[in-house]
Amino acid sequence: MRFELPASRRLIGEWVRCAATALVLFGCGIAAAQSGSPDILDTLSPEQRQQLIDAYAESRPMGSNDGSFEQYGSGEVPQARGSDGGSGVQDDPVLGAERQRQARQRVLQLRRQYLRFTDTPFSANLEPFGYSLFIGAAPSTFAPVDNFPVPADYVVGPGDLIRVQIYENNNASYALEISRDGAINIPGIGPVDVAGLRFAEVQQTVRAQIEQRIIGAKADVTLGRLRSMQIFLVGDVNQPGSYTVSSLSTMTNALFQGGGVGLSGSLRKIQLKRGGRVVSTLDFYDLLIRGDAHADLRLMPGDVIFVPPVGAQVAVDGEVKRPAIYELDGERSVGQMLELAGGLRASSSAAATIERVSPSHGRVIVDIGRDGVIERSAPVHDGDAIKIKQVSPRIEDKVRVEGFVKYPGRYQWSAGMSLADVLQVAAPLSSDSGEEAYFPAILIERTTEAGGVRRWSALQRGPGGLVPAESLRPNDLIVVLSRSDVEYLSSSDVRSAVAGGGRQVSSCPGLDQLTRLLSSQRASRLVHIFASERDSFGMSDQWGDIQEAANGDARNRDDSAPSYDGYLPATPGQQVQNRDQALILGQGSANGQGDAFITGNGQAGRSARLVSSGPRSQLPSSAARQQLAPASQCPRIYQRVPQILPFLLERSVAVFGEVRRPGLYPVADGTALRSVVDAAGGLTAEGNRENVEYVSYAQALDTGQSRYQTLDVGQDQTLAIDMHPGDILNFRPVYVGQENGVVRLYGEVRFPGAYSIIRGERLSDIIRRAGGLTDQAYPYGAVLTRESARRAEQITNQRAAKDLREALVTAVTSGALPDSDASSGFLSGIVQSLESSPTVGRVVTETDPQVLAARPELDIVVEPGDKLYMPKRPATVTVTGQVLNAGTVAFVSGRDASEYIDMAGGFTQGADDERAFLILPSGQARKLETSFWNFRRVDVPPGSYIVVPRDATPLNGWVLSEKLLGIFSNLAVSAAALAVIGDNN
Template sequence: MYRLLSSFFVVFLVLSSFNVSQAAPQISQSQLEMFKKLPKSQQEALAKKYGVDIDTILSPGQNKDQGTKEFDYTPHQKQTEQESETSLFPEDDYYKPEELELKRFGEEFFQPDISNITTATVQSSPNDYLISIGDELSITLFGKQNEQHSVVVDNNGSVVVPSLEPINVIGLSLAEVKELVAQQVETQLIGVKSLVSISQLQPIKVYISGEVVKPGPYVLPPLSTISTAISFAGGISEVGSYREVSVKRNGELVAEFDLYDLLVEGSNADDITLRTGDVVLVPTVKKLVNVEGSIKREAIYELSSGETLADAIAYAGGFSHQAYTDSIRIHSSSGSGSKVIKNVARKNLGKFELADGDQVFVPEKTDKASNSIYLIGASSRPGQYQWYEGIRLSDLLGDPNISLLPNADLNYGLVVRSQDNGNVVIKQFSPINILDSDEQNHELKPHDQVVIFSSFELKQQELAQLRKKALTKQELKNLQNRLRWDEYKQYKFEQYTAKKEQATFGEELEVTSKKLSKQDLEVFVTNKYPIYLSSLQEDVNEFNSVDEAKEFIENELTVFSRSKLLSPILDKLATQGGQGQPASIVEISGSVKYPGLYPISESATVKDVVKAAGGLLEGTYLEQAEITRIQTAGKVNVENVTFSLKNALSSKASDYELQGRDYINIFKAPNWQENQVVELVGEVLLPGKYTIKRGETLKSVIERAGGFTEYAQPNAAVFTRESLKEQEQKYLQDLSEALRREVITNNLNTSDSILSTGSEGLNDLIQQLSETEAVGRLIIDLDEVMSGDTRLVLENMDTLYVPTERQSVNVIGEVYVATSHLFKPGYGIDEYINLSGGYKDKAAMEKVYVIKANGQVVVPEQKSWFSKGGAEEQIAAGDTIVVPLDSAYKDNLTLWTQVTQIVYQLGVAVAAVGSL
């Protein structure tokens, strides 16, 4: 018996040593044997408790795949990883994430811990303990003679004390044994008295069945109780009952144990001591309910038959001081499977009986203090602040350059003020001006919400602007982390002030995943987001459903964007509008930074809305703007009002006051264009990029660049244009698809097809065509441009490549050696082809053509073109002779000639540009 308890203690020390040292522990064979003698369920429970692999303990050093290895153990790895995650900003611990996972009440009670097991002594042995074979008794004799004896109950159930006859004690209680021994001593030893105690007890073997983690037979320490036994079995399972545990002895029910008596009342009267052969049964739970909200202990509770909502609240520790008890909400499932919500007043708690699976939510009282104001948005310290008489924006914000985030818009902020009738009114201000202007430095009222916006609508804009600052990489990273943290604090603060229940019961919000047409999706984006997100529209069109589009847009927007912060304000204002009282919302479009919908305050002007929209863009037409206004007096009438934008931005006159639902259109200046740049590369006197004005010609820019150098070859110049490049790229893709279709149609997959292996295969050509990047070349005669015979008006991003004077003639295509040759006056096409080894078998000799140095394609006439005195005169330095493949060699592919010609021409253009 002592050895068994010692083995428990040794195993505890061994397992504990795993947690202290990361080195491989040295486990002796005797220790291992002690651990192996434990029942498997107890081994697993201990291994789980201390986070070790039981297979590694039982077979140390063994590796299934590699034979042997050192024992490797990292204790509590998951917990360590979590603890290593520290906040970037420890002073903001209030805003850290609060992960709340609802647990079952009492589930942590059953944690087996061998260190709590001690050797049972006389002090801990109750008088009703029944003596068993193997128990060790300590018998002390005193009086006429003093002796102390340790005796063990033998297999006959007797103990043998020197000088006394054997005493049969089996089946007797400790109290009865004490009395029996005292009688024997008094009878057989005159003048001697005795004391009897138990020095060591035998373990007991019981059966644990039902809904426990590891049911089965267990050898338990002596004097183990019901709760001790369940702990050794790993605790009660998720579907086991904590309220109706029973013990059977010899088939008879001897005890019923309600764990809540121990957990809630602290009473263990029914947690009886077990005996060998007892059966502990944990039945399936009948009723579980969730209790959440403003109570002292949120958890999942088990209710017995007849218990009510009042009992559930009592088990949860009662209401918190913030609880609103006039209407407690119960979420239940109806017979049809749908959700049913019921409200129960406090006085009816004892009458309302819950059903299995019910969810109880206790709401909080409103925390809307009479002396509070709220700061929301791009502030380094958003939150709830004290209101006092006379407090102004400057008192709340201080110096905006310090108190606001680096991404804050210093020209636009709002005060959202609630009125007694539930409506809201808007006060607009410029944060940068609150210290200098009493008009902007509004006095605040209780419950006012001060909203600070970001200067950027999209995250990519915000990041691009931050990168322009003179910051090191580490400083930029720190600033981005700071912004993300402040955004998270804002999110937590909004959660705190909103007090919404939506996530409490784990209900999924309804998501619209309906497939939409592109037009419907565009309408959704326009209605959902008040700021026109035209830069995202093309990406949004790639989605087919609202939820996909919404998720994409939300990820692109900054947390403090106008779209996010204005949306709930506009929704509220829209509900306030009515007949004869248009909502205090205006729309502005055109040449402003952020066109869209904006709330307006009383007596708002055009100047206010322009500020709200981020200001004017470059090239705005200041002489005229337009307001479209709907008049509803008597009948609906649309009125267009034109005005001077310049005067509206500089004047405070009431002529420029706005009304709800006004539409403001800000125009671009006539003939305005953004900076347009063209580039001259190569043999010009001053190569580089040039800003052009609208309508400027190529000749003008070349003259600004000083003309050509003495080494230039103008007739070989390459002129490219971005708009043509886009068109060509689309054409190449269409041609590639058309070629694939024709290949399939003509079934060219035969052994004698041109679709052969190697570089001449048609598949290679199709792949090459699909991957080819367009050049966007425009064929020009630069001599005619400079002489004024051709007027070429430039576009943005046009490029002119002027090469050095060429001295070579290129031969490509179906010749044996495609290469370049030194220009030789008098040589014609045949001479250059012969220099390249002559024609291949698949060459289309009658379709040879020449790509001139300026990109022009010349198809020679048969006979006359090759005749002496004509052909050689048409081959000049810089020309390229192309020998195409015979598309009818074995296959009748109509696109073949067209494809090869395009590939050759693109190759020549790229080579011309690349040679500069």
């Protein structure tokens, strides 16, 4: 058994010296001290116990203990350690984990101590070899002795249990323990001497005795419980002491039971002493590296295992299979150290050094890599640190291929290699439905011989896409472009990066390179020219579509179902049920709610939509447009080779106009115009081959002045001219005299629908093509809408709303406007109506074919997008506004406006009868003179609107009345036109 002495100081020493010190201090016998009985320590006072610990500490070399006895002073009594795993202290999982942590810290501390003088960066896992095997070692990791198989050469002795089974007429079974005199007493036979015999010899002897004494008997002899014995672990072990172990235990079993070899102990020269002589020397490296356990002898009672201090050490790090700090035992050369380290890795190089401590020069570096070979015979000394360096990851004499190829990557360069040779292996991809190859240029980046810098150059492909026989140089980078790579040059992302104020696209390194490195005036000019031409020709500008939708552009609406509902969003679920509610101005509550502009469909009993009276949303700013526009996907080539993007812009030709794929196209010097035209997809059907506008950048550089030229690309000699970066090509369209758009006719025409138009075509021509008017047509009430007029009307309404808001503020601040919620709510409702009301864009014109034939000056020229709504002849007149019973009344020939107002109940108290007005079916508005003193008869045709506005004089006659009359008139005209449109859809 062994003492486990908790202490605050390190305990290092040999058991023999410990026992001698205890004998001197306390008068104990050596035998009693060696017995390891805990009764001895129980008789000691705390002062005597401390003296014993101090004696241990003084008798051991510094640094040999692992710090596991750091809690001395707690009053705990050391406990003996047995073969069954010992006390519960080691079996505690918490204490076991703490022991492993402390052991790992000790290993790292020794590593730092060993390498503290070196400047070479060593691996983080470089540790003393073999010691980590004992981290957390505990006897409980061994199997119980009863389950251990007993070898035939096991020597029995006193304490072993022999089991004998006799088979005869009366079977018998005995468990016989070997006595101290070495004999077992078999009943009916007597004592048999077995001590000192091997187990196989014991079996033969016992069987022979039984068979001689008992006739016909057979015996089976086995071993039961094995004897235990006491051995000693001394020297540089983690937990030295006396241990009771199994008779089958070996040196390694005892070392593990004692916590393993300390960091200051040797793994190469562990001695087994028996009877004062060294009977075996165990080299743990033989077991760990070679699996050789021949020196791991079985222990005998009283054996002493002695671990001497560690010997010379050498560190081996770098590209070896087992980097570690190794203890020397006969190794004297670099080659032998490399064998201990498992040999070199495949990634090792001939660059190897030794850092050595020189008594005269301090730390020195010895180069052992000579002529591309490691000098394995170079001697090593204690404290050396061998570093085997890794082969350089950089591949020399290579070429790299990226882009639109089947096998991108690096290829070994060889003298005489051409571009065609390497591309034959890399296999450029051919065009298919998913992606197309780009033929006009192949790019090469190479190192200049003079300055050693990297520069790009563009090479022109030959006929049929054949590459030139360009000789390659080491470390050349070849890039084969695809169609999508080139199209990205014309994207909004690139335009934004060139402008310098666009959004950052972190997912595209090529744009980052462009933002930092672009300084070419030519590249910037091309991008801006193409962008402006792109916008002017209405090419695929994503923001343009968004802006047109926000503005309510009629071109973005579904022409198959024309409706004024698309101009502004309608409020869901709010409807009016009759035509009497078609126009409501300022009839809401005092807080302005309900002051909305309601447009009817022109027929009683049918629904009309309520358009929101809230203010229009402001259009996004230019910065917001960049965020609204979807980002283009960054091609992979600009992620792999980001520095190529600025170069491609500088090497591009701008192509726009009547080609199938306008854009920026990078070219090599001397690229033929034919190649550029083919890259752009060729001319469209409307492209004018004889009138192509061309600006030569090279000539502008020579003369300092740009000049337009006209080319005829229908001639072979023209297609053969050389193109240069910076050139601009504008393919003009052929003049065909046909407008890009249609005119739509609705209602009472014989063949309503869409009609394409030619330049100069007039309204009568379109009506004639539609088969003329039907018998039910009412040309006087026809509505012609035009997009340009709608936009102008929208601007007018916005300006009127602004003026009215400013006048309202002026009237309130000056005191001219009564301070009442009703007045403010009324005027706010008018402003909101102006801002939110749908604009129609009605053009007041003559639509009767007979009148147009008689007066050609009234026959207007139609424009693309025009819509003509031809209604049926109505039989009603609508009276709305400030009358008692606003609504629709039957038309009676000969009645004037005052009679229709009387039919609607007459004026209300708040009506402004002097400012009532009439909206004719043609869209014209006339003022009515309906007062008693000033009356002028006005005939009212069918389909007219009579509007009686509210009296604005109480608000502020001199400031607001004139403005309100014009506003009421405009809104009413729009409402009347929308009613006609709704009836004819």
